[in-house]
Amino acid sequence: MSFPRVAILILNWNGWEDTLECLESVYQINYPEYNVVIVDNNSEDNSIKKIEDYCAGKIKVDSSFFNYQNKNPIKIFEYSSTELQSSKLPEMDIINSVKPNEKLILIKNHENYGFAKGNNIGISCALKNLDAEYVLLLNNDTVVDKDFLTELVDVAKNNDNVGFVGPKVYIYSDKNTLQVAGGAQVDLKHGEVDEIAYHQRDGGQFDHYLEPDYIGGTCILCSREVIEEVGMLDPGYFMYWEDADWCFRGRKQGYKSVYAFKSKIWHKYGASSDTPFKMYYFTRNRIYFVKKNSTRGEFFLFSMFILAVTLSKSLRQLIRHHDFKMSYAYLKGFFDGITLSVNSKVKL
Incomplete structure (x- = not known):
C-alpha cells in the first residue's frame, strides 16, 4: 500500500496547552508519511517557548485520550513567514531524513493573520517546500484517533473527483456525542448552515458515505492537485465561513466534499459566549x-x-x-x- 506524503497544519494563537495535546496525539498516529507544521499567529502567551519545551521532552502531556510516550527529542525547524517567501528551503534533505514523529516545522507569523491567511502560509510552505501530496488543516484544540489520517487519505484516493475530506468529529467533553459528521448543508437563501449529526449520540447511524455541501474547518484534507486548481483559502474572511467557501469553489470546478466515517477526532467544542468581534x-x-x-x-x-x-x-x-x-x-x-x-x- 502506498502512503502519499501529508502535511498536517496546526494553527496556534495563544493556545499552547491545547496545541501540545493535539501534537502528542498526532505523533502517535499509525500513518507513516507526514510532516507536522505549526503556524503560530504571533501568540502572546509564551506559546513558542512551551512548544520548544515539549519538543525537548520538558513537558509531558496528560490526556484521557492517550498515554504520553517518551520519545527522542523532536527536532524543530523554525522559520519566519517572511523567510518562506523565498525559494525552496535548503534544509529539505535534512527534514526528509528525520522520522515524522521526531520533527516539527514551526512557522512564526509577525501578526495574527486569522484562520484563512494563517493557514495559507502553511499551505504554501507545504506545497513549495515539503513536497506534500495532501494538506490537512487541523484545529489545535483537537485530539485524533491513531488511524484518522489513514482513513481520510483512503477515502480521498479511492473515490472519484474528491476535493475535500472530513472525519467524524466528536465532542471532546462527551466522547460518544457527535459535533458533526464531516460537515454541513448550506441554505443559500438565508445564509444558514445545518451541521450533519449535530449533538447526536453516535449509534452508528452515520457510518455511511455522505457528500456534505462542505467539510468543516476543524479537520479538512485536500490534495495538492485540488489546491493548485481551486486555490487556497480566501483571506478576505479572516475567520468564519472560509471552509464553506473553499469547498464551494471546489464544487464549481467539479470536486466533491466527502465524509470519511471511519476517521475519528475529538474537538474541544462548546457554547462560547458571543462577542462583538x-x-x-x-x-x-x-x-x-x-x-x-x-x-x-x-x-x-x-x-x-x-x-x-x-x-x-x-x-x-x-x-x-x-x-x-x-x-x-x-x-x-x-x-x-x-x-x-x-x-x-x-x-x-
Whole structure:
C-alpha cells in the first residue's frame, strides 16, 4: 500500500496547552508519511517557548485520550513567514531524513493573520517546500484517533473527483456525542448552515458515505492537485465561513466534499459566549459568502432578509441589553459584508 506524503497544519494563537495535546496525539498516529507544521499567529502567551519545551521532552502531556510516550527529542525547524517567501528551503534533505514523529516545522507569523491567511502560509510552505501530496488543516484544540489520517487519505484516493475530506468529529467533553459528521448543508437563501449529526449520540447511524455541501474547518484534507486548481483559502474572511467557501469553489470546478466515517477526532467544542468581534465577522462573512455564491437577483432577496434580521438583532442588543458595542457590531458587519469586494483569485 502506498502512503502519499501529508502535511498536517496546526494553527496556534495563544493556545499552547491545547496545541501540545493535539501534537502528542498526532505523533502517535499509525500513518507513516507526514510532516507536522505549526503556524503560530504571533501568540502572546509564551506559546513558542512551551512548544520548544515539549519538543525537548520538558513537558509531558496528560490526556484521557492517550498515554504520553517518551520519545527522542523532536527536532524543530523554525522559520519566519517572511523567510518562506523565498525559494525552496535548503534544509529539505535534512527534514526528509528525520522520522515524522521526531520533527516539527514551526512557522512564526509577525501578526495574527486569522484562520484563512494563517493557514495559507502553511499551505504554501507545504506545497513549495515539503513536497506534500495532501494538506490537512487541523484545529489545535483537537485530539485524533491513531488511524484518522489513514482513513481520510483512503477515502480521498479511492473515490472519484474528491476535493475535500472530513472525519467524524466528536465532542471532546462527551466522547460518544457527535459535533458533526464531516460537515454541513448550506441554505443559500438565508445564509444558514445545518451541521450533519449535530449533538447526536453516535449509534452508528452515520457510518455511511455522505457528500456534505462542505467539510468543516476543524479537520479538512485536500490534495495538492485540488489546491493548485481551486486555490487556497480566501483571506478576505479572516475567520468564519472560509471552509464553506473553499469547498464551494471546489464544487464549481467539479470536486466533491466527502465524509470519511471511519476517521475519528475529538474537538474541544462548546457554547462560547458571543462577542462583538465574533458577531461582526460572522455577520459580515455570512453576507460575503452568499454574495460569492448566488446570482444578483438571489443576493438582492437575501440582502432584504438579512437586513431585517440584522436590524432586529441590533435593536435587541441596544434596547434589552444596553450593549452598544454588540449592536454596532451587527450593523457594521452588515454594511461591510454588503460592500466587500469578491476575491475570486486565491492562488498559490
